Amino acid sequence: MSMFAPRSVELVQALQDVNMETLRSPAVGIRVDVSDIQSEVPVHRHQQGQLVLALKGAAICEVADALWMVPPHCAVWVPGMMPHSIRATANARLAYLFVQPGAAALPARCCTLGITALVRELVLEMARLPADYPGDGPEQRKATVLLEELTRMPVTTLHLAVSQEPRVRRIARRLAEHPADRRTLGEWAAWVAMSERSLARLVQAETGLSFGRWRQQIHLIEALRLLASGHRVQQVAGALGYDSVTAFISMFKKSLGKPPARYIAEMGLDAAQPYR
Structure with missing residues (x-):
C-alpha cells in the first residue's frame, strides 16, 4: 500500500x-x-x-x-x-x-x-x-x-443519555436504530413490561429528562444527518414520523434556536462534499 x-x-x-x-x-x-x-x-x-x-x-x-x-x-x-x-x-x-x-x-x-x-x-x-x-x-x-x-x-449536547438500567437501555437502542418509531409512552411501557407512570419516573431518574425530551434528542441528531445528506425538510419530517412539517420545524427551532434550513446553511454542511 x-x-x-x-x-x-x-x-x-x-x-x-x-x-x-x-x-x-x-x-x-x-x-x-x-x-x-x-x-x-x-x-x-x-x-x-x-x-x-x-x-x-x-x-x-x-x-x-x-x-x-x-x-x-x-x-x-x-x-x-x-x-x-x-x-x-x-x-x-x-x-x-x-x-x-x-x-x-x-x-x-x-x-x-x-x-x-x-x-x-x-x-x-x-x-x-x-x-x-x-x-x-x-x-x-x-x-x-x-x-x-x-x-x-x-x-x-447531541447525545442520548442512558444508563445501565436494562429497560432504559433497551428502549434507547431501539430508538437510536429506529428514530421514526412513534410509539406512545404507554406503548413503550408495555414493551418493557412496566406501567406508564413507572417508566416515566424511571427515564426521568436515569437520564434527567422527560421521556419526550429524551426521544427528541434522537430526532435532532437524525434530522441533522438527513439534512446534511441533501434531504428536504419535508422528507426529514416524514422520516421522523411527524404529522406535519410545521411541527418538525417548531421542534427543531425550539431546540437549536434556528429553523432547519438556516441551521444547516450556517453550519456550512454541504451534502455534495466529496468523500476522499
Missing part, C-alpha cells in the same frame, strides 16, 4: 490496522468503510483517546451511561481507557483519529465536539499517512495543527 493511500478498512478490522500497544505518533487517522450490513465493534478500550467522525451514514458510540450519535458536523470524543463500543449503519464511511495520552488538552469525559471543515480535512489527511510517520517532518506539523484545532472545538 502506498504511504499516501488512505488506510481504508472494515469497522471490525480498524483496531487491528494499527498496533495500539506500540503506537508512538501523537495522532493517527484511519478511514473506515462499512460493508452492506450494519456492523458493530464490541466493547473494548485502549490507552489512546479516539475521535469518531461520520463521513456518510450514521455511527453510534455506546459508553456506560449514554449513546453518543455522530451528527454530520460533529465528532464523538472517547477518552483513553474508557470502555466503549461502536455501531455503524450499512455502507457508512467513518474516520477515526487516535490521540496519544497527553498529546492534547481534550476533555476527560465522553462528549460530542463541533467540527470545522479544517479539522475534518486534517483528520482525513492523517488517514493518508503511515501510522509511524517521522517525528520531525511535515506529518508531525500537521498532527500538531490538528490537535491544537481540536482543543478549540466546542462541546455540544
